[in-house]
Amino acid sequence: MRTLSSEVKDHIGKVVHIEGWLHKKRLLGGLTFINVRDRHGLVQVVIQDKNEVEKLRGLQIGTVLSVDGTVVEEPRAPGGAELHDAKLTVLIPVEAEPIIEIDKPLSHKPDNLDTLLDNRPIGLRNLQESAIFKVQAKVLEAFRTYFADNDFTEINSPKLLAEATEGGAEVFKLDYFGKTATLAQSAQFYKQIMVGVFERVFETNPTYRAEPSATTRHMTEYITIDAEIGFIGLEELLNYAGNCLISVVNKVRQDCPNALKMWNVPDFVLPKTGEEIPRLSITEIHGMFLDATKEDHTGEDDLAPAEERWICDYTKKNLGSEAVLVTGWPSKSKTFKFYHRKNEQDPGLADRADLLFRGIEIATLSMREHRYDRLIAQLKNLGGDPNSAGYAPLLSVYKFGMPPHGGWGWGLERTVEKILNLNSVKEATHFPRDINRLSP
RNA sequence: GGGCUCGUAGUGAAGAGGCCUAUCACGCCUCCCUGUCACGGAGGAGAUCGCCGGUUCGAAUCCGGUCGGGCCCGCCA
Numbered sequence: 001m002r003t004l005s006s007e008v009k010d011h012i013g014k015v016v017h018i019e020g021w022l023h024k025k026r027l028l029g030g031l032t033f034i035n036v037r038d039r040h041g042l043v044q045v046v047i048q049d050k051n052e053v054e055k056l057r058g059l060q061i062g063t064v065l066s067v068d069g070t071v072v073e074e075p076r077a078p079g080g081a082e083l084h085d086a087k088l089t090v091l092i093p094v095e096a097e098p099i100i101e102i103d104k105p106l107s108h109k110p111d112n113l114d115t116l117l118d119n120r121p122i123g124l125r126n127l128q129e130s131a132i133f134k135v136q137a138k139v140l141e142a143f144r145t146y147f148a149d150n151d152f153t154e155i156n157s158p159k160l161l162a163e164a165t166e167g168g169a170e171v172f173k174l175d176y177f178g179k180t181a182t183l184a185q186s187a188q189f190y191k192q193i194m195v196g197v198f199e200r201v202f203e204t205n206p207t208y209r210a211e212p213s214a215t216t217r218h219m220t221e222y223i224t225i226d227a228e229i230g231f232i233g234l235e236e237l238l239n240y241a242g243n244c245l246i247s248v249v250n251k252v253r254q255d256c257p258n259a260l261k262m263w264n265v266p267d268f269v270l271p272k273t274g275e276e277i278p279r280l281s282i283t284e285i286h287g288m289f290l291d292a293t294k295e296d297h298t299g300e301d302d303l304a305p306a307e308e309r310w311i312c313d314y315t316k317k318n319l320g321s322e323a324v325l326v327t328g329w330p331s332k333s334k335t336f337k338f339y340h341r342k343n344e345q346d347p348g349l350a351d352r353a354d355l356l357f358r359g360i361e362i363a364t365l366s367m368r369e370h371r372y373d374r375l376i377a378q379l380k381n382l383g384g385d386p387n388s389a390g391y392a393p394l395l396s397v398y399k400f401g402m403p404p405h406g407g408w409g410w411g412l413e414r415t416v417e418k419i420l421n422l423n424s425v426k427e428a429t430h431f432p433r434d435i436n437r438l439s440p
Numbered sequence: 441g442g443g444c445u446c447g448u449a450g451u452g453a454a455g456a457g458g459c460c461u462a463u464c465a466c467g468c469c470u471c472c473c474u475g476u477c478a479c480g481g482a483g484g485a486g487a488u489c490g491c492c493g494g495u496u497c498g499a500a501u502c503c504g505g506u507c508g509g510g511c512c513c514g515c516c517a
Contacts, residue, residue: 024477026475026476026477026479027473027476027479028473028474028475028476028479028480029472029473029474030473030474031473031474031475031476032474032476033475033476033477033479035477044476044477046474046475046476048474058469060467060468061467074475076475076476076477077475077476077477078477097450097467097468098450098451098467099450099451100450100451101450101451101452101466101467103467103478104451104466104467104478106451106452107451107452109452109510110509110510110511111445111446111447111509111510111511112451112452112509112510113509113510114508114509114510115451115452115509119450119451170515170516185517186517207517209516209517211515211516211517212441212514212515212516213514213515213516213517214441214510214511214512215511215512215513215514215516216510216511216512217516217517218515218516218517222517224517302516304513305512305513354517360517361517362517363517364517409517410517411517414517436508436509
């Protein structure tokens, strides 16, 4: 029976059988140390028998093997225990030299990003790399826990769609048995439809954008954590998102200390559970940024990237939070979409916000216009055709009773990137897709 | 799409007209080494310096083009 690396220390004095990949060889003459990697980490094996060592001659890191050995408590060994009197069995010999290092940190310099990503299939075995994706999995788990705790139902919406659904972002088009299909640029309409079924829903699925963006924060395919909540107001929505971020970060802080250490992540500066993330309006931020930098973005409908970086730094130092909710979005703007709800008191503003964390937007939140007549009017006003195949079946649901509702689209990779203090979303993506990359 | 930048062994870097027959580190091969954990030591293999053209007595180095990256901006989340 197989013993995992994490369980070895529970079998001191006994013979165990481990299986995994050769991760490191250190030959000291009469004594050889090897590390065997499995899904929980590394086991150190000590080999004295020359014949056993000889089995590894010419074999490279990545060789799949099993080892039978006696567990010995040993303070000098990583983890406090190691295997002695080892008998090796090579299961899959690997003679090819690794194309990229597995046992040492890889370069994450922007100039070397291409090499890092070209060699992903093997590079992901590197413990520093796999730590990123353990955190990604933990972040998803934390979201799911948060949603479960708050009575959400998980859904999955289609990604092959009849035609463009929202406007704004460019969509990918592809042949669909002679018709034109598009790849979903969001789960927007479907999650809203599902509010009519379950009130509170979420999904964590890919989203596709055909934007020609070449930046450290854009990809053509990325995972969105989409949430939609019925019977809710803007204030409550912002609190849900803020609490969600805090609980996600706390979960990673608690469960992934090694990854945070490995990536030299600075301490998180966030409000305590239940406290509010600071809120500032676009106008306020434009003004503060102008005062601080003499750079003028007042009058612009959106924040400039430099402002997003600056305001997070500001709130970190002055308001105890490196996350901030940006409010006060104008409704007469390209940023206003037809399904957004205008503010009742001030129709010049939309009931929406962006959640910024460590310098970038990680989520967009809004209340949706749930009243059929107003929704149709807003769609027509922005040049949409309510009778088109992309809209009509989805809009019909508003005739059958939709409560006030709102939700968010939240970028998984950006969140992981910032949690681990990486340079680019692509570093937080197993196999990123961008304007220049479709492989591996 | 615009501006700016960068392409040197498998990987990461140095070299900025002749000292380059291209240097170093990791990795790889051979040998030595009984407590390594970035093991150490000795030796070795591995690069037509992204590609094409030009300037020059001479180009990895200067110029032009081209291909491929990166960063920022725009678009966008």
